Amino acid sequence: MNWLPEAASSIAGRVDNVIWFVTIISLVFFVFITALLVVFAIKYRRRSEDDETPYQVSHHTLEVVWTIIPSILVMVIFVYGFVVFEDLRTPPKDAMEINVTGKQWLWQFHYDNGKSTINELFVPEGRPVKLVMTSDDVLHSFFVPEFRVKQDLVPGMYTYLWFKAIKKGEFNIFCAEYCGTNHSGMLGKVKVLSPADFEKWKTSKEELIAGANLVEAGAELYTKRACIGCHSIDGSPMVGPTFKGIFGRQETLADGQEITVDENYLRKSIYEPQAQVVKGYQPIMPSFKGIISDNEVSALIAYMKSLK
């Protein structure tokens, strides 16, 4: 078991130094106190009912020493912690800005060229990135353990977080602030690319559907566009209705209306999810207008049709 996750941002190593500093001080005190407890309990155990004990009520030097030493140590820890915190909170001026919106229960990322992704944050290696974050509904918290960064997303205001990824690879994004039913499913990935690959990705027109068959593209979109967070494909009920056998299913809506699920119902449910909610489910799905293209909707519908 490793005490710390991999250090994959420029600040992570410095945070780890603080953690190790406090760990060592804590271990010294822990071992010292535990040793005294055990030694005293054995050495001074009651041997007879007439044991003589000294009438010792205080000792000024000792009391001064054991007040001053911890006081100095905690002040050193405080200062060390806040110096690193200062750098953790202050983004460099040349940082690349990416907008982040948290919603129950997905992450949406917007780049300055209009590109947007769900649950996948692509960033270049070695370049500082500043996230400008807000929430659409309740509190969320953006947390990447490997970067040692965390910041709450608050509806109605912007909060900020920055990091510089120093390793290529994929790292988990957790939502750390409780946000309701599917809080633990509000996961994403930071994908750290080389600067060249990042530029290529950023300027590319992502066309999943090109070439691939629609069902396969839909299967990929199911994960990529975060449907997977709320809709199962094995028939088990989650926050939303399962996709298994959804096409052609008879459903009762919240207002009592009976409908048959067809292409138009599915399309409308993706773009205006509150319009026709199936009975027994909360009207909480965010709209994917502007996030999922028409072609992608077609692919998703094809995928749903294949889930019999």
Next chain:
Amino acid sequence: MADGTMVEAVRPTYLDRKGFLSWALTLDHKRLGIMYLVTIMVFFLFAGIMGMLVRLELLTPGKTVMGPDTYNQIFTIHGAVMIFIVIVPGISATFGNFLIPLMIGARDVIFPRLNLFSYWIYVGGALIALVSLLHPIDTGWTFYTPYSIRTGTSVIPITFGVFVMGFSSILTGLNFIVTIHKLRAPGMNWHRMPLFIWAAYSTAVIQVLATPVIAITLLLLIAERVFGIGFFDPAKGGDPILFQHFFWFYSHPVVYIMILPAFGVISEIIPVFSRKPIFGYKAIAYSSIAIALIGFLVWGHHLFVSGMAGWVAKVFSFLTFLVAIPTAIKVWNWLATMYRGSIDLKTPMLYALGFLFLFTIAGLTGLFLGTLAINVHLHDTYFVVAHFHYTMMGGTIMMLFAAMHFWFPKMIGKMYGEAVAKIAFALIFIGFNLTFIPQFIMGMEGMPRRYYDYLPQYHYQHVLSSIGALVLGVGILVMLINLIYCIFKGEKAPSNPFGSKSWEWQTTSPPPTENFEEIPQVTDWTYGYGKKN
């Protein structure tokens, strides 16, 4: 001190009157102490079962036995009941009631009727809170806005119940403060008071000063839900972070409401079982007051990553480290009390040693969380969960259990069964550590709290933790069965089985209704162990 006042003749004790009404309408602080203890233990078991269900669900990733909504409701009930119904009244309402008049040489608290009223307000508030079980709340015990405004679950009964219980807390606090000021026996000046009294006094001060804030906050939350007034929901023009400030302005001091009485209990137990005077009496007494006051100024350390200004975070981090110092001093004092003592490892002393071990871990892991740079990584992870279970369970609940054994002979007039009690302690101690040490590790590795599902990389620690919870649960059951058995079948207890010099032991076991035949004349403190006259 206190000799020759022991009366072994058969006299009516406070337990003699029978019948429901003799309890329900009693004005006797000792009976009220017992009633609080029984009520609190019932809620403790209920919330404990909720905790076990949480651990059961987390045994495997994904669904083990329940769905995500049920899981969210269960951890909320576990936390809310444990905090607001069990640990906040906790040692203070139970042993505070039972012991304060006995320890200061009084016949009762100064306002016995108010005391009875406080108990029934508490029960009423708890029952109102339980109404929310019909459609259980799923916000977490912290009721953070705007989720708590938008969720469809029943937020209002539980917050209103907590509001009502707040009055019980305030009135009990007032009662204790005035009692300690006005009813001390002749000669018992402030520096002769047992340290449990100092702790109870500091606790009462926080209860009176902090509780109104949570009461107002929860009323605002209710008003927002019922009338749609925008205090906290940004959609209505409110500020969700304001709620966090209000909430923690109460809920941080409240951890000292929970832990200070535990400091009081251990300060009574260690001298008796070490046959040594408490070391550094004034340091312990005044550090309780210092903690009570500085404790009001550290609430912001719950908000380091909430979106609060950076310089505010630094001030709160500084004050948080400041409050660590008086706590550290107490640990040294308890250790020094044992030095060159004659240590008798009876069950209460085992719990005291267990407390010192667990509370040291709680305090040291608190250093991690108070450090700004580290807090960012650890905030809202299992590290925090483990840390506060070490303070609240390893600290307060362990000392509640210690008190339940130590004062058992005084309360019931029977001895508890020593051998079984020690086995129970061992199970609780091992089970507790097995439950929460893996949580420190997975927290450091990034496992967020309040997660119904988790990544496979955390599975191993979750399994260990769930096994630990089972051992802990068995330990608690063994302890309770042993105590309940001994209420009926225990050996008869002498007045002072452990050789304590404190005043509650100088009357009969169980004490008569009026506590003392004659009000004691106090000429010395109660820690004169080993004193040569």
